[in-house]
Amino acid sequence: ENNATPYEFIGEEKLSMLVDAFYHRVGQHPDLAPIFPSDLTETARKQKQFLTQYLGGPALYTQEHGHPMLRARHLPFEITPTRARAWLSCMDEAMNEIELVGEIREFLYSRLVLTARHMVNTEELTK
Ligand code: HEM
Incomplete structure (x- = not known):
């Protein structure tokens, strides 16, 4: 099939493994862990739903949670350029794994770079 969606190409199982490997790193990252819940089970479940539809699969996220409005949903969190880089580095390592x-x-990855930049809502925090 030459018109498979990126979702079909990756497959549900590999996408699920990617998200699990990603949040395992997020939970240990000094710049990210403080703004995430300590139990990432539900976060990972939502991200699997989101990435499924982001890659052209069934609209699982929207069916359960409504329009993603990702930037708005991230406004409660201080997303700095450093945190966006950290998020992307966790994703890069998860892809390696x-x-x-x-x-x-x-x-x-190139789409995620753009989406991550779009989430930035806070200047660098001075430490
Ligand atoms: C939720 C941080 C980028 C997709 C969240 C949450 C945090 C967060 C703290 C809340 C977790 C929870 O309460 O369970 C960040 C940071 C980013 C980033 C620091 C750096 C740029 C992204 C990107 C995407 C994304 C690029 C999409 C590819 C999501 C989704 C949720 C979420 C789908 C769940 C929203 C919901 O509650 O329904 N993110 N995020 N995030 N993030 Fe991000």
């Missing part, structure tokens, strides 16, 4: 390679990886 599950061995997501090739054009599909470049495609997904």
Whole structure:
């Protein structure tokens, strides 16, 4: 099938592994852990739903939670450029761990770079 969606190309199982590997890192990252809940089960469940539809699969996130409005949903959290970089580095490492390679990886990662930048809502915090 040459018109598979990116979601079909990656597959549900690999997407699920990616999200689990990602939040495992988020939970240990000094710049990210403080703004996330200590139990990331529900966060990971929502992210699997979101990325499924982001990649052209069924609209699982919208069916349960309504329009994503991602930037608005992130406004309660101080998302600095440093945190956006940290988020992307956790994703890059998670992609390495599950061995997501090739054009599909470049495609997904480059879209996430743009989405992550769009989430930035706070100047760098001075420490
Ligand atoms: C939720 C941080 C980027 C998708 C969250 C939450 C935090 C957060 C703290 C709340 C977790 C919870 O309460 O369970 C960040 C930071 C980012 C970032 C620091 C750095 C730029 C992104 C990107 C995406 C994304 C790029 C999409 C690809 C989501 C989704 C949720 C979420 C789908 C769940 C929203 C809901 O509660 O329904 N994020 N995020 N985030 N984030 Fe991000």
